[in-house]
Amino acid sequence: GAGVSxxxxxxxxxxxxxxxxRCDPISGHTALYWYRQSLGQGLEFLIYFQGxxxxxxxxxxxxxxxxxxxxxxxxxLTIQRTQQEDSAVYLCASSSAVRTSxxxxxxxxxxxxxxxx
Amino acid sequence: EDKVVQSPLSxxxxxxxxxxxxCSYEVTNFRSLLWYKQEKKAPTFLFMxxxxxxxxxxxxxxxxxxxxxxFSILNITATQTGDSAVYLCAVSPSGGGADGLTxxxxxxxxxxx
Numbered sequence: 201g202a203g204v205s206x207x208x209x210x211x212x213x214x215x216x217x218x219x220x221x222r223c224d225p226i227s228g229h230t231a232l233y234w235y236r237q238s239l240g241q242g243l244e245f246l247i248y249f250q251g252x253x254x255x256x257x258x259x260x261x262x263x264x265x266x267x268x269x270x271x272x273x274x275x276x277l278t279i280q281r282t283q284q285e286d287s288a289v290y291l292c293a294s295s296s297a298v299r300t301s302x303x304x305x306x307x308x309x310x311x312x313x314x315x316x317x
Numbered sequence: 318e319d320k321v322v323q324s325p326l327s328x329x330x331x332x333x334x335x336x337x338x339x340c341s342y343e344v345t346n347f348r349s350l351l352w353y354k355q356e357k358k359a360p361t362f363l364f365m366x367x368x369x370x371x372x373x374x375x376x377x378x379x380x381x382x383x384x385x386x387x388f389s390i391l392n393i394t395a396t397q398t399g400d401s402a403v404y405l406c407a408v409s410p411s412g413g414g415a416d417g418l419t420x421x422x423x424x425x426x427x428x429x430x
Binding site for chain 2: 241242243245291305306308309310311
């Protein structure tokens with residue numbers, strides 16, 4: 201597709217289970233971001249991948265959260281031993297490697313709505 | 318630490334009214350400011366502003382940046398119920414790090430018929 205694709209769009213899981221969220225960025229975009237948005241809160245940065253560089257994991261809230269990006273394209277965000285406070289919309293975004301003096305625009309996927317019960 | 322503050326946090330107006338949404342920021346090495354509209358889940362891009370005083374327009378929406386006073390406004394004229402959404406402001410710093418955006422908490426705009 202032409203845009204950022206995320207799956208699943210909705211996921212309900214039991215507390216303590218592991219979940220995997222998938223993101224397929226726009227073709228040719230080397231930068232990929234994961235954000236989290238809890239109800240009533242702003243967007244919270246989680247992790248950033250740029251090409252083959254080591255990812256910036258500074259936003260991951262705990263060691264239960266991890267992310268991979270295989271082959272410089274598709275990314276998977278994994279949450280282990282989910283807790284109720286993990287319930288949120290997880291948004292993936294991508295941008296091109298072309299850096300202008302104005303910066304880049306990043307494009308968002310539709311998000312994965314995670315509910316931990 | 319970079320900071321983006323939006324106001325008001327929520328706003329309810331009647332269809333046809335004009336609204337102004339505010340965004341102030343503190344960021345090291347500012348590069349650009351972006352506005353997004355968020356309905357349901359994913360934000361959609363509206364404007365990217367890099368230069369002071371140059372208005373960007375798209376239909377009934379317009380935005381302008383003041384880099385001296387460190388703020389931006391988003392105007393919506395002749396509002397329609399379809400404009401109801403959360404409007405997010407974000408700033409992009411230059412330099413290293415994630416190159417990710419720092420977002421404000423958003424303004425929740427409700428347009429009543």
